[in-house]
Amino acid sequence: MTRSRRPDTVLAHAGRHPRANHGMVNPPVYHSSTVLWPTVAAMDQAHASLESGVYSYGRVGSPTSEAFEEAVAALEGGHGAISVSSGLAAVNLALTALLKAGDHVLITDTxxxxxxxxxxxxxxxxGVEVEYYDPLAGEGIQELFRANTQLVYLESPGSLTFEVQDVPAITAAARTRGILSVLDNTWATPLFFDAFGHGVDVTVHAATKYMVGHSDAMMGVVGAREKRTWLKLKTHAVQAGHCAGPDDLYLAQRGLRTMGVRLQRHQENALKVARWLQARPEVAQVLYPALPGSPGHEMWAHHFTGASGLFSIVLQPASAGQVAAMLDGMELFQMGASWGGYESLILPTHPEKIRTATHWKAAGPGVRLHVGLEDPADLIADLEAGFDRLRAAA
Ligand SMILES: Cc1ncc(COP(=O)(O)O)c(C=O)c1O
Structure with a gap:
């Protein structure tokens, strides 16, 4: 399945082969550790190969991991993908496989x-030299390149504060110096940001979020544009023992089938909630790149084809007690780590405590929202009651 088919078509079809599976629409889930070989020659061949369709051990790959990986690679238009046990494991795999002692890595401050x-x-x-850079550096990133810079790590929009990076400018600057670029593309998913088309070499996704989509499994996936990078990543994954469980892989692949319609609704709902928040006196700023007037909106409109349901707001100055009064009483927006499931979530944020290359200056406290698939009118009512509590606690 090539990227010439439109993304929603790829989502519905990629990674499944009914004719090779008794006509069943969905691929089976192979629960396997041991793989049996009929001959010594077959055993030797399996051990020597990382190609799909040749299996040596459950940890190294199975038809179930390959079904999900094939679907992700088709969606991204890359050479291949590698599934791992969580989004953080995907980050770990990409960075560890591509860096070595003595290298310098530039990581976005967000x-x-x-x-x-x-x-x-x-x-x-x-022994890797780690340096953080301003997410808005653009092509100016080249001023930070050193003789030993091996990799630039991007995440766009950034965590908590949603700065939109100039990905093509950064990846072009990196490429002229032979430096690899890795992008955490979890927020946009391959549906809303074409990473490889914007010059990225390697993607990481916390598939736990929108790919799984139902808050019921952990999953990560790394995508590579080129075969040689994929081989490097896969070889390291095998050496390090990265793998994901078959039932979770199945859930991730099933999640992909509806990711397009879910994301459309997340986006619609998030825009309604964000517009309402923008007009509230308790809110100093909405940090949602899809919202006109939000920081990074122009860059987002230029490079992205959609937005997911995760964004932040900056409140007008308010005490920690007021924020707690608001959040503790929420009925629909529940507090919990993660995002990307069908349900709405809310969390207080403290970006100023995390950054080192830049300073986060904001009028008041930060709050991150994940806008789920509930009716947006109910979500707005929940937030309105929250603002009543915030004011009452002043
Ligand atoms: C942007 C981003 N990348 C990676 C991860 C890690 O994913 P996981 O929780 O599946 O390890 C997260 C989790 O919140 C995330 O928000």
């Missing part, structure tokens, strides 16, 4: 917190 912690603890411990 990267997901645990990505930073992985870089600062594990990568640094293994």
């Amino acid at each position: 990267a997901y917190g645990p990505t930073r912690r992985y870089a600062d603890s594990v990568l640094a411990r293994y």
Whole structure:
């Protein structure tokens, strides 16, 4: 399945082969650790190969992992994908496979917190020089390139504050120096941002979010534009023991089938909620790139084909007690880590505590919302009651 088919068609068909499966629409779930070989020659061939359709051990790959990976690769238009146990494991795989001791890596200052912690603890411990850069650096990123810069890591829009990066400018600058680019494309998914078309070499996705889509499984996937990068990633994944469980892979693949319609609705609902928030006196700023007037809107309109349901607001100055009064009483927007499921979520944020390359200056406290598939009128009513509590707690 090539990218010449439109994305919704790819979502419905990629990674399944009914004719090879007794006519069943969906691929079976192979529960397997041991793979049996009929001959020593077949055993030797399986061990020597990383190609699809040749299996050596459950951890290395199965028809179930390949079905999901094939669908993701078709959607992204890349050479291949590698499934792992979580989004953070996907970040870990990409960074560890592509870096070595003595290398310098540039990571956006708005990267997901645990990505930073992985870089600062594990990568640094293994001798990689980690430096954070302004997400809005654009082609100016080249001023930070050193002789040993091996990789630029992007996440756009950024975690918590949703800065939209100039991905083509950054990846073009990197390419002229032979530097690889890796993008966390979880927010947009391949549906709303064509990473490889914008010059990215490797994508990471927390498939836990919109791909799984139902808050019931952890999953990560790494995509590679070129075969040689895929081979490097796959070889490292095999060496490091990265893999995902078959039932979770099945859920992720099933999630893909409806991801297009879910994302459309997330986007519609999020825009309605964001517009309402923009007009509220308690809100200083809405940080939703799809919303006209939001920071990064022009860049988003230029490079993206849609927006998901995750964004933040900056409140007018308010005490921690007021924010807690608002959030503690929410009925539909529940507090919990993650996002990308069908349900709405809300969290207080503290971007100023995480950044090191830039300073986060905002009028008041930050709140991140994931707008789910509920009726937006009910979501707005929930937020309105929250603002009543916020004011009452002043
Ligand atoms: C942008 C981003 N990348 C990666 C991850 C990690 O994904 P997981 O929770 O599946 O490990 C998250 C999780 O919230 C995320 O928000």
